[in-house]
Amino acid sequence: MSAYSITEPSKASKWVAGILVTLYMVITLLPLAWIISTGFKTGPDSISYPPKVIFSPSIEGYVNLFTDRTRATPEQLATMPPPDNFVDEIVQRRGEVVTGPSRFGERFLNSIIIGFGSTALSIVLGTLAAYAFSRFKVPLKDDLLFFILSTRMMPPIAVAIPIFLMYRQLGLSDTHLGMILLYTGVNISLAVWLLKGFIDEIPREYEEAALIDGYTRFQAFRKVVLPQAATGIASTAIFCLIFAWNEYAFAVLLTSGNAQTAPPFIPTIIGVGGQDWPAVAAGATLFLLPVMIFTILLRKHLLRGITFGAVRK
Amino acid sequence: MRAFLTGLLSFRRGPWENLATVLIGLGVVMLMQPFALWAFTWSFVVTLTGTVMFIITSHFPE
Amino acid sequence: MPDLPADTPVDRLARATPPTLARKVRGLSDRTIAWIFVAPTILLLLAINIFPLIWTIRLSFTNFRANRPNEPVEWVGLRNYQRILTDPDIWQTMQATAHFLFWTLFFQVLIGFTLAWLINRKFRGNDLMTTLIVIPMMLSPAVVGNFWTFLYQPQIGLINYAVEFVTGIPASSFTMLGSVSLAPWAIVIVDTWMWTPFVMLICLAGLRSIPDYIYEAAEVDRASKWRQFWTMTIPMVLPFLMLAVLFRGIENFKMFDLVVLLTGGGPGDTTLLSSIELKREAFEKWRTGYSSAYAIILFVTVFGLASIYVKALNKVKER
Numbered sequence: 001m002s003a004y005s006i007t008e009p010s011k012a013s014k015w016v017a018g019i020l021v022t023l024y025m026v027i028t029l030l031p032l033a034w035i036i037s038t039g040f041k042t043g044p045d046s047i048s049y050p051p052k053v054i055f056s057p058s059i060e061g062y063v064n065l066f067t068d069r070t071r072a073t074p075e076q077l078a079t080m081p082p083p084d085n086f087v088d089e090i091v092q093r094r095g096e097v098v099t100g101p102s103r104f105g106e107r108f109l110n111s112i113i114i115g116f117g118s119t120a121l122s123i124v125l126g127t128l129a130a131y132a133f134s135r136f137k138v139p140l141k142d143d144l145l146f147f148i149l150s151t152r153m154m155p156p157i158a159v160a161i162p163i164f165l166m167y168r169q170l171g172l173s174d175t176h177l178g179m180i181l182l183y184t185g186v187n188i189s190l191a192v193w194l195l196k197g198f199i200d201e202i203p204r205e206y207e208e209a210a211l212i213d214g215y216t217r218f219q220a221f222r223k224v225v226l227p228q229a230a231t232g233i234a235s236t237a238i239f240c241l242i243f244a245w246n247e248y249a250f251a252v253l254l255t256s257g258n259a260q261t262a263p264p265f266i267p268t269i270i271g272v273g274g275q276d277w278p279a280v281a282a283g284a285t286l287f288l289l290p291v292m293i294f295t296i297l298l299r300k301h302l303l304r305g306i307t308f309g310a311v312r313k
Numbered sequence: 314m315r316a317f318l319t320g321l322l323s324f325r326r327g328p329w330e331n332l333a334t335v336l337i338g339l340g341v342v343m344l345m346q347p348f349a350l351w352a353f354t355w356s357f358v359v360t361l362t363g364t365v366m367f368i369i370t371s372h373f374p375e
Numbered sequence: 376m377p378d379l380p381a382d383t384p385v386d387r388l389a390r391a392t393p394p395t396l397a398r399k400v401r402g403l404s405d406r407t408i409a410w411i412f413v414a415p416t417i418l419l420l421l422a423i424n425i426f427p428l429i430w431t432i433r434l435s436f437t438n439f440r441a442n443r444p445n446e447p448v449e450w451v452g453l454r455n456y457q458r459i460l461t462d463p464d465i466w467q468t469m470q471a472t473a474h475f476l477f478w479t480l481f482f483q484v485l486i487g488f489t490l491a492w493l494i495n496r497k498f499r500g501n502d503l504m505t506t507l508i509v510i511p512m513m514l515s516p517a518v519v520g521n522f523w524t525f526l527y528q529p530q531i532g533l534i535n536y537a538v539e540f541v542t543g544i545p546a547s548s549f550t551m552l553g554s555v556s557l558a559p560w561a562i563v564i565v566d567t568w569m570w571t572p573f574v575m576l577i578c579l580a581g582l583r584s585i586p587d588y589i590y591e592a593a594e595v596d597r598a599s600k601w602r603q604f605w606t607m608t609i610p611m612v613l614p615f616l617m618l619a620v621l622f623r624g625i626e627n628f629k630m631f632d633l634v635v636l637l638t639g640g641g642p643g644d645t646t647l648l649s650s651i652e653l654k655r656e657a658f659e660k661w662r663t664g665y666s667s668a669y670a671i672i673l674f675v676t677v678f679g680l681a682s683i684y685v686k687a688l689n690k691v692k693e694r
Contacts (some may be wrong), residue, residue: 158670162427185423345473
């Protein structure tokens with residue numbers, strides 16, 4: 001129990017604050033809850049009015065998400081062998097047949113490859129640069145740091161015009177490598193700024209002791225600084241990953257098939273007469289869930305991440 | 314005001330940076346205001362001047 | 376001590392590497408290492424950001440069209456800039472951007488600060504709630520924006536149902552995204568939903584940076600709570616608030632993904648923000664030279680705001 005303090009809010013005001021914040025939380029999380037629940041609804045349930053809160057769950061949305069289907073006449077269906085798995089069963093019950101897997105899996109995999117590729121590259125380059133900026137006298141340091149930060153502020157569409165032309169010339173359009181390089185270019189500013197903050201916090205004495213023990217700079221960096229910065233590197237990596245994972249503007253303008261990631265793909269999932277909402281919601285759930293989990297894991301470093309390391313708490 | 318002017322004349326960073334900030338702010342407002350087309354037309358020049366001034370004057374001594 | 380078998384990590388490394396390289400590694404000055412460490416980052420940024428930027432500036436003085444790369448390219452001087460800056464339609468998109476920018480900032484600061492102020496009462500469970508409230512801003516704007524079109528559906532959507540439930544206005548009598556008067560507000564609502572937590576988090580950091588003894592001193596001086604709030608809390612949080620406002624301002628000035636998936640600029644160009652207009656000019660009409668000039672105008676504006684942002688950033692860092 002803490003001692004009585006005149007600045008401690010009264011019990012009543014805590015209650016009121018708690019209730020108001022809870023209310024906001026419920027309202028703000030409702031759309032997310034709606035995404036997750038719509039993913040488990042059947043087509044008719046998802047568009048019923050008034051909106052259904054209680055419904056019998058179905059995995060139809062997920063089946064639709066992962067398959068391409070076509071309508072079949074009752075005669076065609078009658079000639080087909082009885083369904084031997086749950087996917088065929090669900091699809092045939094609606095008078096459709098599966099024609100193959102959908103492209104969602106591919107797009108999701110692209111998101112993973114490009115996300116992890118660009119994150120790894122940004123972290124490697126960013127750690128090196130951040131260490132140099134933190135420990136050495138780099139000429140024009142402030143200008144370089146500002147220049148690095150300002151690159152992240154550029155409007156993506158403005159950058160996309162020359163990148164589009166450049167990639168067309170170099171044959172990098174719609175390739176994984178092209179997207180990895182591009183996302184690294186955007187993420188590296190965040191990586192440098194965040195990591196510089198983390199490395200600044202490691203006392204120089206540790207390295208100096210190591211240098212006196214006969215370590216070279218490289219060794220001191222590898223064996224003393226890197227282990228100390230591990231938490232910082234991990235949380236920076238997650239921020240980079242989340243950016244690359246969520247990015248839409250570059251992805252929609254510079255990729256069309258081969259290297260397209262999930263964000264431009266999910267809005268194009270259509271069914272009969274418009275978007276197939278349970279399937280869209282299922283895709284969105286699979287896509288958003290990892291980020292939700294990462295957000296909870298990152299909670300202690302969130303503030304740093306969103307302010308480029310300026311606010312430390 | 315007087316301190317501000319002497320600051321400008323002696324090429325100190327503070328007042329020049331503030332002036333540049335004001336110019337950038339003014340340029341942005343001119344760009345998006347709904348009142349006069351001429352202000353919109355000249356907004357870019359104002360913002361550009363402010364930005365260039367900001368980059369140069371951030372190298373002036375404190 | 377040359378006779379003793381040396382076995383520090385350095386020596387092991389030295390033995391494992393060829394002699395010349397080992398000498399080189401040992402002999403690198405800090406300055407050289409600094410350059411080796413910084414160079415890859417700078418090179419990548421030059422290739423991905425600066426080179427394209429210079430190319431854009433060059434293109435902005437031409438009438439180049441990316442879909443007809445073989446046509447002769449003419450230098451048109453400042454004509455692109457002149458045309459953009461005297462075009463009432465572009466001016467219109469800037470006003471749509473301004474409406475979006477102003478109201479999103481207004482609501483986000485209002486709600487975000489209030490929330491932070493309430494959370495700072497330190498009631499039980501405030502940490503967990505903060506984490507949960509923050510979730511929307513970390514999600515993909517494209518995927519979330521697309522789903523909001525479903526929530527906004529007039530016949531079946533959750534939002535319209537909620538409005539009917541609360542106010543009694545029939546749900547099918549209005550379409551948030553399809554109506555000229557409602558669409559600009561619909562995008563403000565979604566952006567506010569998504570980014571209020573951002574302002575809240577930064578305000579919370581500002582509130583928590585105020586030491587208790589300041590309030591204690593004020594209590595001793597019998598300053599009223601109202602006075603304490605305006606003369607101490609607000610000025611102390613202001614630098615943090617500035618940071619949040621500038622960052623959201625920059626982000627929303629170049630807003631693309633969320634709004635393009637919500638309305639695509641419609642209905643009737645009422646939500647045609649500057650980035651969406653730029654995308655149309657550059658990637659649908661393929662007026663590359665013209666849109667390059669437009670891009671430079673947006674870029675200079677963002678760059679100017681960014682330099683103020685960095686100044687604000689350093690101010691907060693000093694705290």
